[in-house]
Amino acid sequence: MIGTSLPEYIFIRICIIGLSLITPVSVTYCILHLISFIFFRTGVLKPSFLPDAPCPVEIWFAAETCFYLLFFLPYSSYLQRPAVHPTLGSRAERKELFEKCHETIPNPERYIRGWFKGAPLEEIGRDQVIIFFGWAFLGKDTFDDEESEELEEYVSGLESLIGRPFHPGNGKAKSIRLTLDPVPLQYRSLLWYCTVGVVDLSIFVRLPLSGFRFYRTSLLSTLHHLPLRPQALLTRHHSPARHVTYWHRPHTSKTHRPIVFLHGIGIGLHPYIPLLASINASVKGLAGDDGQPTDGQIGILAVEILPISSRLTHSALSRQQFVQEMTLILEKHEYLKDAGFVLVSHSYGTILSTHLIHSPIRSHIRGILLVDPVTFLLHMPDVAFNFTARVPKSANHHQLMYFAGRDVGVAHTLARRFFWAENVLWREEVGGNEGIMTTVSLGGKDIIVDAECVGRYLAGLDGSSEGEGDGSKNNKGEGDGNTNEVNGWKNKEWTGKGLEILWSENCDHAQVLERERKRRPLVRAMRRYSRIE
Known part of the structure; x- marks a missing residue:
């Protein structure tokens, strides 16, 4: 893993920007030359309308363009297919998993805010928490009456852990639901x-x-x-x-x-x-x-x-x-x-x-x-x-x-x-x-x-580090006492x-x-x- 210095930041940003520009430049070059070829054949433009790159570069640009248009675009659509979730067991087994999770949550507010991308607690509506638990424990976003009852039980348990109820309704914040959200892929040349x-x-x-x-x-x-x-x-x-x-x-x-x-x-x-x-x-x-x-x-x-x-x-x-x-x-x-x-x-x-x-x-x-x-x-x-x-x-x-x-x-x-x-x-x-x-x-x-x-x-x-409440964390142990007894491990x-x-x-x-x-x-x-x- 790279460090955090300014030179390293400049280096990694240049690398990412350079790699990200390869395909747009290639596609743009090929489209312009295609347009130039069509209009030149009709006599509208002169041959010197667009300068030519060296032959190896033109071949590379053409290959990048074909790869992106003919392979990656349909492939990326294919990868967005829904996930096939495994069976999570009976309701009793899910309840046992829920209780085991909640026994090991050191900071309940940070826990739920992290899953809601750092949103303030006031923006997290109760209905969205139900949807979040539906993904986490059922692997879906539509529920029958029995499942809704189960999820209500989980939300009430979290409210007790936090010490306050969630606001009714949807709220502004949306949660992370890894296997239901779109696949966040980025093209590679x-x-x-x-x-x-x-x-x-x-x-x-x-x-x-x-x-x-x-x-x-x-x-x-x-x-x-x-x-x-x-x-x-x-x-x-x-x-x-x-x-x-x-x-x-x-x-x-x-x-x-x-x-x-x-x-x-x-x-x-x-x-x-x-x-x-x-x-x-x-x-x-x-x-x-x-x-x-x-x-x-x-x-x-x-x-x-x-x-x-x-x-x-x-x-x-x-x-x-x-x-x-x-x-x-x-x-x-x-x-x-x-x-x-x-x-x-x-x-x-x-x-x-x-x-x-x-x-x-x-x-x-x-x-x-x-x-x-x-x-x-x-x-x-x-x-x-x-x-x-x-x-x-x-x-x-x-x-x-x-x-x-x-x-x-x-x-x-x-x-x-x-x-x-x-x-x-x-x-x-x-x-x-x-x-x-x-x-x-x-x-x-x-x-x-x-x-x-x-x-x-x-x-x-x-207990644990308190973090910043947004899914990030603070590993300095601030607020934990930082005694030999606490950090001796x-x-x-x-x-x-x-x-x-x-x-x-x-x-x-x-x-x-x-x-x-x-x-x-x-x-x-x-x-x-x-x-x-």
């Missing part, structure tokens, strides 16, 4: 996808140097990605799954378990190569930093999640599809044996980790590392607000909004394939009580999640047992991965969980 292709090619060069082998899906499936991946056709290894491709480093150690890695939103595995290499470097027949000798290399299975990797491809898999395909892959490489494996994930990858934790695969997971997780407290507005509704101000805000939130694949994934009730992970589902050692890495300056709130929740403390020594937190005070989202010194505690946790005792 062919030049951008070519750039992604170059980065993708660098992955195919760098990962094999660390002993990884690429496993592709079928030939037909490989040809359905943009940018194309011709280098993927050179591999002799095939994924047993229909959609999921991955990189695998064979596991040969008898004293350590293999690792499964799930990446976050961005440009694929490229930012994570140093982290994966850090694990590999410590196990080449030498003792790791835990003092334990190794007798081979730790296997690593790094999964590619293409729909959130800045490319045009298939839609994000449903929870059931992902678990089924991961089961095939893990069985192929014998990860579902008694020794089990370590599950490591970052950002959106923690959502997919949650699906595995909630599946039969859970019984084979021996340790969990969640870096910048977005899966805890998903009923809070921070993730949805920061991705879809926040007006960007700083450089990192603009980077997140344009290169992540508005990317075609990411926008569709969040707006049509992201169902919070099946993605949320609760504190009691991980850690010592459940028998799975778990470490959660949080950054104090994270602009996506309220890291302070999540940390206090995981530490079992009541940030500085606890890591032991590798139970549920533990690694707190990086000055790190934004993903910045803990950028430098070796910051990555060191993560690598230590992975090695510790990997060791067979």
Whole structure:
């Protein structure tokens, strides 16, 4: 993640404006030349009416124009199709989920204002709160009498929590409803996808140097990605799954378990190569930093999640599809044996980790590392607000909004394939009580999640940072006392047992991965969980 300095702001704004202008310039040039050609043939204009660009530039402009008009416009309309919501269970199960959510809301007013895009409480009408809960717990915006009665019960519960009733009627404010709202995608040019292709090619060069082998899906499936991946056709290894491709480093150690890695939103595995290499470097027949000798290399299975990797491809898999395909892959490489494996994930990858934790695969997971997780407290507005509704101000805000939130694949994934009730992970589902050692890495300056709130929740403390009431947050702990008793969870020594937190005070989202010194505690946790005792 980029920083917040003025030079970085100028740089990111220039990049975004430049990329955004490519298509308008291309279409305008082609239209003017078409008009010029038509009128020149009729003798109305002279040949010199419009100067010609160099031939390669004209070809590029024509390609950009055709791509936009013939592919993107109909494709963007196709992506606006309604989401297919999963069944959320019985009314009793929904009521239990509602109560669990409300038990973990530290600031009820900030909670509802965040979902209503920071609107003042006076502008939030009771009818709109009913519509919001209808999306959150029923996945729709029309209700029968029994459902209306259920939603009235939820609204009354929230009013009791806030300590005041909502104004009757609709009110001025409208809520965020991720899977019912329009998909907020923004066009990407062919030049951008070519750039992604170059980065993708660098992955195919760098990962094999660390002993990884690429496993592709079928030939037909490989040809359905943009940018194309011709280098993927050179591999002799095939994924047993229909959609999921991955990189695998064979596991040969008898004293350590293999690792499964799930990446976050961005440009694929490229930012994570140093982290994966850090694990590999410590196990080449030498003792790791835990003092334990190794007798081979730790296997690593790094999964590619293409729909959130800045490319045009298939839609994000449903929870059931992902678990089924991961089961095939893990069985192929014998990860579902008694020794089990370590599950490591970052950002959106923690959502997919949650699906595995909630599946039969859970019984084979021996340790969990969640870096910048977005899966805890998903009923809070921070993730949805920061991705879809926040007006960007700083450089990192603009980077997140344009290169992540508005990317075609990411926008569709969040707006049509992201169902919070099946993605949320609760504190009691991980850690010592459940028998799975778990470490959660949080950054104090994270602009996506309220890291302070999540940390206090995981530490079992009541209350949280108060935030600003608009879906953003204040991670300084103001108003909380800031005593050693309150904030001691940030500085606890890591032991590798139970549920533990690694707190990086000055790190934004993903910045803990950028430098070796910051990555060191993560690598230590992975090695510790990997060791067979």
